[in-house]
Amino acid sequence: MEEGKKRKKKPKPPRQEMPRQDPAQRIKNFSEVALGYSKETAMLEASRCLVCPKPKCIEGCPVLVDIPSFIKLAADGKFVEASKKIKETNVLPAICGRVCPQETQCEIKCVLGIKDKPVAIGRLERFVSDFEAEQGEVDIPSIPEKKGKKVAIVGSGPSGLTVAGELAKMGYDVTILEALHKSGGVLVYGIPEFRLPKAIVAREVDFVRKLGVKIIRNFVVGRAASVDELFEEGYEAVFLGLGAGLPRFLELPGINLVGIYSANEFLTRSNLMKAYLFPEYDTPLQVGKKVVVIGGGNVAMDSVRTSLRLGAEETHIIYRRSRKEMPAREEEVENAEAEGVIFDFLVNPVEFIGDENGRIKSMKLLRMQLGEPDESGRRRPVPIEGSEFIYDCDTAVIAIGQGPNPLALSTLEGVKLNKWGYIEADWDTTKTSMKGVFAGGDIVTGEATVIEAMGFGRRASIEIDKYLMTGKW
Amino acid sequence: MNKILNKRVLTEGVNLFEIEAPRIAMKRKPGQFIILRINEEGERIPLTIADVNKDAGSITIVAQVVGKSTHHLGTLNVGDSIRDLVGPLGQPTHIEKFGTVVAIGGGVGHAVCYPIARAMKEAGNYLITIIGARTKDLIILEEETKGFSDEFYITTDDGSYGRKGLVTDQLKEIISGGKKIDLVLAAGPAIMMKFVSLLTKEYGIKTIVSLNSIMVDGTGMCGVCRVEVGGKTKFACVDGPEFDGHEVNYDLLMKRLATYKTEEKVAYDRYLQKVNDGG
Numbered sequence: 001m002e003e004g005k006k007r008k009k010k011p012k013p014p015r016q017e018m019p020r021q022d023p024a025q026r027i028k029n030f031s032e033v034a035l036g037y038s039k040e041t042a043m044l045e046a047s048r049c050l051v052c053p054k055p056k057c058i059e060g061c062p063v064l065v066d067i068p069s070f071i072k073l074a075a076d077g078k079f080v081e082a083s084k085k086i087k088e089t090n091v092l093p094a095i096c097g098r099v100c101p102q103e104t105q106c107e108i109k110c111v112l113g114i115k116d117k118p119v120a121i122g123r124l125e126r127f128v129s130d131f132e133a134e135q136g137e138v139d140i141p142s143i144p145e146k147k148g149k150k151v152a153i154v155g156s157g158p159s160g161l162t163v164a165g166e167l168a169k170m171g172y173d174v175t176i177l178e179a180l181h182k183s184g185g186v187l188v189y190g191i192p193e194f195r196l197p198k199a200i201v202a203r204e205v206d207f208v209r210k211l212g213v214k215i216i217r218n219f220v221v222g223r224a225a226s227v228d229e230l231f232e233e234g235y236e237a238v239f240l241g242l243g244a245g246l247p248r249f250l251e252l253p254g255i256n257l258v259g260i261y262s263a264n265e266f267l268t269r270s271n272l273m274k275a276y277l278f279p280e281y282d283t284p285l286q287v288g289k290k291v292v293v294i295g296g297g298n299v300a301m302d303s304v305r306t307s308l309r310l311g312a313e314e315t316h317i318i319y320r321r322s323r324k325e326m327p328a329r330e331e332e333v334e335n336a337e338a339e340g341v342i343f344d345f346l347v348n349p350v351e352f353i354g355d356e357n358g359r360i361k362s363m364k365l366l367r368m369q370l371g372e373p374d375e376s377g378r379r380r381p382v383p384i385e386g387s388e389f390i391y392d393c394d395t396a397v398i399a400i401g402q403g404p405n406p407l408a409l410s411t412l413e414g415v416k417l418n419k420w421g422y423i424e425a426d427w428d429t430t431k432t433s434m435k436g437v438f439a440g441g442d443i444v445t446g447e448a449t450v451i452e453a454m455g456f457g458r459r460a461s462i463e464i465d466k467y468l469m470t471g472k473w
Numbered sequence: 474m475n476k477i478l479n480k481r482v483l484t485e486g487v488n489l490f491e492i493e494a495p496r497i498a499m500k501r502k503p504g505q506f507i508i509l510r511i512n513e514e515g516e517r518i519p520l521t522i523a524d525v526n527k528d529a530g531s532i533t534i535v536a537q538v539v540g541k542s543t544h545h546l547g548t549l550n551v552g553d554s555i556r557d558l559v560g561p562l563g564q565p566t567h568i569e570k571f572g573t574v575v576a577i578g579g580g581v582g583h584a585v586c587y588p589i590a591r592a593m594k595e596a597g598n599y600l601i602t603i604i605g606a607r608t609k610d611l612i613i614l615e616e617e618t619k620g621f622s623d624e625f626y627i628t629t630d631d632g633s634y635g636r637k638g639l640v641t642d643q644l645k646e647i648i649s650g651g652k653k654i655d656l657v658l659a660a661g662p663a664i665m666m667k668f669v670s671l672l673t674k675e676y677g678i679k680t681i682v683s684l685n686s687i688m689v690d691g692t693g694m695c696g697v698c699r700v701e702v703g704g705k706t707k708f709a710c711v712d713g714p715e716f717d718g719h720e721v722n723y724d725l726l727m728k729r730l731a732t733y734k735t736e737e738k739v740a741y742d743r744y745l746q747k748v749n750d751g752g
Binding site for chain 2: 179180181189217218219220223224225245246247249251255256258259261262264265268269273274278279280281282283284286357358359405406407
């Protein structure tokens with residue numbers, strides 16, 4: 001009888017793996033590493049969802065995607081409908097499906113994860129949005145009557161695109177002002193092609209445009225117009241989604257040697273300027289034979305994997321703590337390891353050494369050990385005295401984070417900054433100290449994730465609408 | 474897209490363009506620059522704003538053919554468009570009445586010096602201008618500059634025009650003439666700015682130089698333009714391009730400027746080959 005009962009219960013399929021390009025192959029190209037689900041695996045994976053009546057997963061999503069509903073549609077093979085369901089609250093689904101850290105957002109909340117592995121929400125999101133795009137023209141939701149109110153969005157990164165898309169859906173006249181020559185912010189200059197194809201970014205930016213958003217590129221707020229001037233020009237609210245945008249360099253001897261890049265420069269040359277296609281594209285990028293990337297976050301992983309694809313023979317990550325403390329996503333660390341990146345833990349640079357042409361040839365490293373936990377809860381690295389050693393390299397990339405970019409902030413006299421120099425904005429309302437000015441994303445939080453920036457965008461759209469409808473600040 | 478409204482060949486290999494950019498024309502102050510990208514495959518190149526015409530809504534840039542991008546730019550004509558153009562970038566020059574100002578432009582670097590010198594004159598300074606170049610053919614904007622300068626000198630390395638020698642020779646003569654100089658401005662090759670600064674330091678004359686570092690975004694995001702000023706790292710794109718000439722580490726600047734020499738040659742040779750093959 002026992003046995004009979006068990007047989008009746010339909011066995012749950014395991015969490016479906018997503019195929020990836022073979023490491024030996026993929027380090028020779030810039031094509032996307034992850035290859036996506038097939039229809040069959042997508043439906044199988046979607047069928048694992050319990051469609052909880054009180055879903056926890058939605059709580060984990062900063063833009064509150066109705067996850068169980070879209071997964072139910074996907075399980076039934078209604079992929080286009082599933083994609084539209086996501087787009088009700090998320091204008092960038094194919095991007096989120098690829099770069100969101102689902103393991104710490106929605107998937108960590110999935111009740112299946114208690115005994116088994118959670119539903120692969122990100123992979124499904126990616127599949128259904130790609131599926132919809134492959135059908136050709138995507139439907140544009142009907143836009144209510146225009147409100148006749150202009151909103152300026154500074155920056156076309158994840159927060160800016162989100163607030164712009166949501167406000168356009170409500171009937172506002174939205175203009176995004178972007179400093180670079182391409183739209184997408186960090187999605188185009190920062191995240192590499194092999195993780196987020198630029199064609200996907202262009203497709204989702206295009207969707208935002210089709211919602212009625214105007215994007216003006218090559219426009220540096222702070223130079224071409226101040227925020228005050230934007231109000232004078234008829235905008236009634238301004239959202240600042242500038243990104244962090246100031247690379248941190250280590251204050252060490254030799255930091256300005258040729259061959260030492262900020263991760264921002266290294267990635268911008270490769271991603272935005274397409275240096276990997278040099279000389280078809282004009283912008284070059286030298287890597288040499290041995291590349292060392294300093295840092296343990298996602299940007300460090302992106303940089304080191306880019307250097308491999310640019311032809312480096314030996315690539316290293318130098319990190320001052322141990323593997324456990326690295327802030328990078330586990331998946332990215334695994335990808336880097338599979339591709340042959342060597343990780344050197346518990347070492348920290350103290351000096352960069354150059355040759356007679358002022359080019360880096362080696363660095364002096366110091367061994368560290370872990371001490372007591374610091375404010376971040378991670379164990380603090382403590383130098384081991386007298387443990388210096390010399391380490392040869394052709395290129396060093398500094399990927400230790402970013403600070404606030406002073407350029408645009410210098411023209412924001414009425415906007416209060418916090419003690420770290422970021423904009424002080426309320427987390428819930430995204431309001432700054434200046435009337436009519438909202439802010440979100442990395443310029444408020446410091447370096448965070450795409451989806452957190454989008455969460456700011458979503459909350460800002462609600463608050464901007466409230467403000468413009470009532471006039472109340 | 475920004476349309477080319479006017480083009481003038483200043484001298485062999487040095488082109489002046491007036492480009493439609495109404496907002497930049499309105500906002501720009503002397504000392505600032507733009508970054509342009511000719512086409513989809515193009516690199517981002519920083520160029521000084523040599524002049525503006527607010528009525529026409531245009532800015533003037535001057536570019537010397539030194540490699541692929543500047544060569545390609547030189548082939549464009551009136552009616553053609555530049556794909557991307559962004560600005561104004563950089564800190565404007567601090568303009569005020571200092572007294573006597575010596576403005577020194579080296580080669581095509583005089584395009585940087587030119588609008589600043591004029592603004593200094595308009596602010597009521599006694600303006601002495603020196604344009605220096607390797608040879609006569611590389612002297613640009615001579616008549617225009619002469620028009621607003623109280624004193625005007627030309628030096629060429631080969632003696633083909635003006636005084637034979639370097640700008641520093643002329644500057645030394647002016648200094649030893651006993652005139653009190655309140656400020657020296659220099660824009661040109663790094664080596665020229667270095668020697669001007671060494672000279673003025675001897676005499677304790679305040680000196681401002683405009684640095685021509687390699688740039689990518691031009692908004693402080695990448696840090697490729699970093700220079701050392703007074704032992705501190707600065708970004709030429711947002712902290713500059715002008716700095717105290719006595720504090721700049723020119724040797725570092727020169728080394729960093731040479732970073733992509735090999736790649737620049739590869740790209741240029743390939744471009745010339747293509748142009749030749751295409752007839």
